[in-house]
Amino acid sequence: MEKVLEVRELSKQYTKVLAADKVSFDIEKGEIFALIGPNGAGKTTTIRMISTLLKPTSGDAIVAGHSVIKDAAKVRECITYLPDEAGAYKNMTGKSYLRFMAGLFSTDIDVINRYVERAERICGLGDRLKDKIGTYSRGMIRKLLLARAVMTEPKLAILDEPTSGLDVLNAIEIRKMIKKLAAEEGMSFLLSSHNMLEIEFVSDRVGIIAKGHLLVSGRADELKERYSAQNLEEVFERVVKDNEIL
Amino acid sequence: MVDTSGDDYSAVLRDADADSLVIIPEGFTEKLENGERPEMISVSGMKSAAAMSNITNSNSGAIGLISECISSAFAAKAGLTAEQVELLQMPVTVTEQTVVKDKSAPIGAASIMSSIMMKNMILPIIVFILIMFTSNMLMGAISNEKIDKTLETLLSAPVSRTAILGAKMLAAAIIALLNAVVYMFGFSSFMSGATESVSEEMTGQLVGQYISVDSALERLGLTLGASDYILIGAQLFLTIMICLSVSLMLGALVNDTKQSQTMMMPLMIMAMVPYLISMMADINSLPAVIRVIVYAIPFTHTFSAMNNIMFGNMPIFFGGLAYQFVVFVICMFFALRLFNSDKILTASLNFGQKSKFKKNTSDNE
Numbered sequence: 047m048e049k050v051l052e053v054r055e056l057s058k059q060y061t062k063v064l065a066a067d068k069v070s071f072d073i074e075k076g077e078i079f080a081l082i083g084p085n086g087a088g089k090t091t092t093i094r095m096i097s098t099l100l101k102p103t104s105g106d107a108i109v110a111g112h113s114v115i116k117d118a119a120k121v122r123e124c125i126t127y128l129p130d131e132a133g134a135y136k137n138m139t140g141k142s143y144l145r146f147m148a149g150l151f152s153t154d155i156d157v158i159n160r161y162v163e164r165a166e167r168i169c170g171l172g173d174r175l176k177d178k179i180g181t182y183s184r185g186m187i188r189k190l191l192l193a194r195a196v197m198t199e200p201k202l203a204i205l206d207e208p209t210s211g212l213d214v215l216n217a218i219e220i221r222k223m224i225k226k227l228a229a230e231e232g233m234s235f236l237l238s239s240h241n242m243l244e245i246e247f248v249s250d251r252v253g254i255i256a257k258g259h260l261l262v263s264g265r266a267d268e269l270k271e272r273y274s275a276q277n278l279e280e281v282f283e284r285v286v287k288d289n290e291i292l
Numbered sequence: 293m294v295d296t297s298g299d300d301y302s303a304v305l306r307d308a309d310a311d312s313l314v315i316i317p318e319g320f321t322e323k324l325e326n327g328e329r330p331e332m333i334s335v336s337g338m339k340s341a342a343a344m345s346n347i348t349n350s351n352s353g354a355i356g357l358i359s360e361c362i363s364s365a366f367a368a369k370a371g372l373t374a375e376q377v378e379l380l381q382m383p384v385t386v387t388e389q390t391v392v393k394d395k396s397a398p399i400g401a402a403s404i405m406s407s408i409m410m411k412n413m414i415l416p417i418i419v420f421i422l423i424m425f426t427s428n429m430l431m432g433a434i435s436n437e438k439i440d441k442t443l444e445t446l447l448s449a450p451v452s453r454t455a456i457l458g459a460k461m462l463a464a465a466i467i468a469l470l471n472a473v474v475y476m477f478g479f480s481s482f483m484s485g486a487t488e489s490v491s492e493e494m495t496g497q498l499v500g501q502y503i504s505v506d507s508a509l510e511r512l513g514l515t516l517g518a519s520d521y522i523l524i525g526a527q528l529f530l531t532i533m534i535c536l537s538v539s540l541m542l543g544a545l546v547n548d549t550k551q552s553q554t555m556m557m558p559l560m561i562m563a564m565v566p567y568l569i570s571m572m573a574d575i576n577s578l579p580a581v582i583r584v585i586v587y588a589i590p591f592t593h594t595f596s597a598m599n600n601i602m603f604g605n606m607p608i609f610f611g612g613l614a615y616q617f618v619v620f621v622i623c624m625f626f627a628l629r630l631f632n633s634d635k636i637l638t639a640s641l642n643f644g645q646k647s648k649f650k651k652n653t654s655d656n657e
C-alpha cells in the first residue's frame with residue numbers, strides 16, 4: 047500500500063517540556079488514523095509538526111514523499127489542517143471565506159468553483175453561507191472549517207479534534223462524512239480526539255500517546271484483544287496506567 | 293456706534309458684523325481731559341482653538357494707534373513739536389536683517405520663523421498621523437489573525453509565510469500612501485490659507501523698509517525645490533517601511549486585544565518624542581548627548597528632514613537616511629525570522645492551556 051504519511055522519530059522540545067518524544071507511525075492511502083491521549087499528551091504538538099507549523103527538534107515526517115523539514119512548501123500542497131481551536135474571518139460571509147481559502151490552493155477559477163461547491167454541499171449550512179461568519183454559532187463555524195478542510199481533496203487531511211463543539215447529530219454526520227471520503231475518494235485522515243466512541247467508530251487504526259510517547263498503535267479490535275478489554279476506553283486506561291508505573 | 297448695555301459682547305460683534313473691534317465707551321474724552329485713565333474694551337471673536345488662527349490680533353494694532361494719537365495730543369498740549377514727539381515715540385530706527393548660512397535678507401527673523409513654522413507643521417503632522425495609523429493597521433492585520441485564531445489555518449495553506457507577510461505589508465503600504473496623499477492635499481490647502489493671510493499682514497505692516505516674506509525666503513535659500521521634495525519623499529518612504537517592519541514584530545507578539553493596545557506603546561513613544569522635540573527645539577543645537585539619543589530614534593530623522601534640507605544640513609539628512617535604511621534592514625530581518633520560526637505560534641499556545649481547563653470540566657460532565 048502507498049504510504050501517505052511516515053512519521054520518523056519526531057520530537058519536539060519546548061523551552062521546558064519535551065512535548066513529543068520520538069513519535070513514529072505511518073498512515074496509508076485511504077486510511078483513517080487517530081491519535082488518542084490524555085490532555086497535554088502531545089497530540090496537538092505532533093500534529094502541528096506534521097502540518098509544518100512547528101519545526102521538529104529532531105526526526106522527520108514524510109508526507110506523500112515530501113519531508114516536512116526540507117520540503118515544507120510541497121507538504122502544504124498535499125495537506126489541509128483543521129486546528130483544534132480555529133476561527134474564521136468574522137467579516138467574511140461563509141461563502142467568501144470558502145472562496146478565499148480555495149484561492150490559496152488553486153489559481154484556476156474552475157477548480158476554485160469546484161472546491162467551493164463541494165464545501166457548500168458538505169457543510170450543510172445552506173443559505174446561512176450568505177451571512178457573515180460573525181453571526182454563526184460555534185458549531186456552524188466548525189462545520190464550515192471542516193468542509194473547507196476536505197474541499198480541496200487533500201492527500202492527507204489533518205483534523206485536530208474534528209467534532210469538538212458539535213452536537214451529537216452533527217458529530218455523527220461528520221464521522222460518516224470522514225469515513226465516506228476515505229472509502230470513496232481514498233483521502234487519508236489524521237485525527238485526534240478524546241472521544242473513544244468516536245475513535246472506535248471512525249478510525250482504522252489508533253495510536254495511544256501519553257507524555258509525548260506514542261505507547262502503542264494498531265487496529266482498534268487488535269488492541270482490544272491484546273489488552274483483553276471490552277472497548278477502546280479500557281484499552282486506553284490500561285495503556286496509560288501501565289506506562290505511568292514504568 | 294454700538295449698544296453695549298449688558299455683558300453680551302457677542303451681540304456687539306454680530307451687530308457690527310466684525311471679527312474683532314475696540315469699544316471706546318461714552319465719556320472717554322471727558323475722562324482723558326480730567327487727567328484720569330479711561331477704559332477701552334477690546335473684543336476679539338475667536339473662530340477656532342488652533343494656535344495659528346489667532347496669531348495676529350488686529351485689536352492690539354488699533355489700541356496702539358489710539359494710544360499713540362492720544363499721547364501725541366498730550367505732547368502737543370505740552371508744547372512739543374511733531375518731530376520731537378515722533379522721536380520720543382521711536383527713539384531709534386531698527387533695520388532687521390536675517391542671515392542663513394552665507395545668505396542674508398532684509399527681514400525680521402520673526403516673520404521668517406512664523407512663515408516657516410507653518411509650512412513645517414504640515415509634514416510632521418502628516419508623518420505622525422501616518423506612522424500611528426499605518427502601524428496600527430498592520431499590527432491589527434497580524435494580531436487579529438492570532439486573536440481570531442485564523443493564523444494556523446492560514447499558515448498551513450500552500451502559501452509561504454514570507455508571501456503572507458509581503459501581502460499584508462503591501463496592503464498597509466498602499467493604504468498608507470493613499471492616506472499620505474489625502475492628508476498632504478488636505479493639510480496644504482488648509483495651511484496655505486493660513487500662511488497667505490499671515491504673510492500678507494506681515495508685509496503689509498512692513499511696507500517700505502522690508503521685502504516680502506516669500507522673496508526673503510527665496511533669497512535666504514529656504515524654499516524647497518523638486519529635488520528636495522523627492523528627498524523628503526524618500527525619507528517618508530523609509531519611515532513607513534520601518535514602521536511596517538516594527539509593527540510586524542509587535543503584531544506577532546500580541547496574543548489578545550488588550551496586549552495589542554500595549555504593543556502600540558513603543559511605536560507611539562518612538563514617534564511622539566521626536567515629534568514633540570522637533571516641534572519645540574532645534575535638535576542640532578541640543579547638547580551632544582541628548583542629540584545622539586534623540587537621533588538614535590529612527591523617526592527623529594523624518595521629523596527633522598524638512599528643517600535639515602531647508603537649512604542645508606545635508607550631511608545630517610543623508611546620515612539619517614542611511615541610518616534609517618540600516619534600521620529598516622535590521623527590523624525586517626528580525627521580523628522575517630520571527631515569522632519563519634515557531635515563535636509566531638508558540639505564543640498563541642496560551643490559549644490551548646486555557647482551553648485544556650475547559651475540556652477537563654466538560655469531560656467530567
Ligand SMILES: Nc1ncnc2c1ncn2[C@@H]1O[C@H](COP(=O)(O)OP(=O)(O)OP(=O)(O)O)[C@@H](O)[C@H]1O
Nearest residue numbers: 060063065084085086087088089090091638641648
Ligand atoms: N508553546 C508551548 N510552550 C511550552 N510548552 C507547550 C507549548 N505548547 C504546548 N506545550 C506543552 O506541551 C505538552 C503537549 O501539549 P499539546 O498541546 O500537544 O497536548 P495535547 O495532547 O494536544 O492536549 P489536549 O488534549 O489538551 O489538546 C503540554 O505539556 C503543554 O503544556
Ligand SMILES: [Mg+2]
Nearest residue numbers: 089090091130
Ligand atoms: Mg490538543
